[in-house]
Amino acid sequence: MNKQSLHVPSVYIVILNYNNPGDTIACVEEAEKINYRNFKVVIVDNKSTDNSEALIKERFPHHTFIQTGANLGYAGGNNIGMKFAKTQGADYICVLNNDVITHPDFLKILLDYLENNPNVGVVGPRVCEYDEPTIVQSTGAMIDFHTGRVNILNNGVHEDTLKAQIIPCDYVGGACLLFNSKILEEVGYLPEDYFLFYEETEWCLNIKNKGLEVICYCDARVVHKGSASINQISGLSEYFMYRNVVIFMKRNAKVNQRLVFYTYSILYAFYRGLFKKEGMKFFNYFYHGLTEKNKYDKKLN
Structure with missing residues (x-):
C-alpha cells in the first residue's frame, strides 16, 4: 500500500x-x-x-x-x-x-x-x-x-x-x-x-x-x-431578498433577460404601491439593488 x-x-x-x-x-x-x-x-x-x-x-x-x-x-x-x-x-x-x-x-x-x-x-x-x-x-x-x-x-x-x-x-x-x-x-x-x-x-x-x-x-x-x-432586525429579510435579486440579475443575467426582469420588477413595485400597505418601499428595494446601496450598514455594525 x-x-x-x-x-x-x-x-x-x-x-x-x-x-x-x-x-x-x-x-x-x-x-x-x-x-x-x-x-x-x-x-x-x-x-x-x-x-x-x-x-x-x-x-x-x-x-x-x-x-x-x-x-x-x-x-x-x-x-x-x-x-x-x-x-x-x-x-x-x-x-x-x-x-x-x-x-x-x-x-x-x-x-x-x-x-x-x-x-x-x-x-x-x-x-x-x-x-x-x-x-x-x-x-x-x-x-x-x-x-x-x-x-x-x-x-x-x-x-x-x-x-x-x-x-x-x-x-x-x-x-x-x-x-x-x-x-x-x-x-x-x-x-x-x-x-x-x-x-x-x-x-x-x-x-x-x-x-x-x-x-x-x-x-x-x-x-x-x-x-x-x-429576524432580529425588523424588515431585514424582506429588504435583502428584494434588493439582492436586483443586484444578482444586474450582474449575471443577459441583456435581454435584464430588460424583461426590470420591466417585471417595476410593474410589481407599482402593483405593491397601489394595492398594498407600505407597498412603495419596493421601489426603494429596486433602487438600492441598481445602485447597490445598503440601508442597514450602520445598524449591522
Whole structure:
C-alpha cells in the first residue's frame, strides 16, 4: 500500500454565528458526532452583541474560534473561516449554517461523491425541515433569469422519494455545501456585496460558468431550522431578498433577460404601491439593488 492511498482528506467545517449561541452550540455538538476521522470545526463570530463568544469558547475550547470584529454578513464571515481553512491546508471545506443539525454520515457521503466525481465543483445534501424531519425543504434550486424567481427543487415532498437521487441544479443552498478548497483558486470566495441572500447563488453560478457541475446528492441528509439571526432586525429579510435579486440579475443575467426582469420588477413595485400597505418601499428595494446601496450598514455594525 503506497503513501497516497493512506491519505485521508482533511475537511474544515466552517460555522458562522451572530447573536445565536444556542443554535451554534447545538450545531457543533451534532457535528462532533460525524462519522469521519479527519475533520476540524472552525467557529466564526460576526461580532455578536450578546454573550455568544464567552458561551461558545467555554463550551468548545478544543475548536478554533475566530472573532471577525465586525458584522460581515453571511459571505464575509464565512470567507474568514474559509481563508483560515486554506492556510491550514484543508483539502475540502464544508460551509454549515449554525441552524443546521447534521446526520453523522452526511460528510462521508458527500466527500466520497466529490472524490469520485472531479467534474463536480460543489455538492450539497438533501435539506429537510427541522419541525418535520421527513419532509424535504430543498434539494437545490433553479433560477428563472427573466423574473429572478428561484424554483426550490422538491420542496415539501417526502424524503423517501429522493434517496439515491443525484440532482443537477443552479445552486445548492448555503445551509450546507461541500467543495474542494482548490475551487477557491478558480472562482474566488463568496461575493460579499450582498450581505445576506444570493451570495451562494452567484458563487455556484460562477462554478457552473467554469464548466463544473453543481449537485445535490440526496443520499446525504441534514435538517435546517431557518435562521433566527435574520429576524432580529425588523424588515431585514424582506429588504435583502428584494434588493439582492436586483443586484444578482444586474450582474449575471443577459441583456435581454435584464430588460424583461426590470420591466417585471417595476410593474410589481407599482402593483405593491397601489394595492398594498407600505407597498412603495419596493421601489426603494429596486433602487438600492441598481445602485447597490445598503440601508442597514450602520445598524449591522
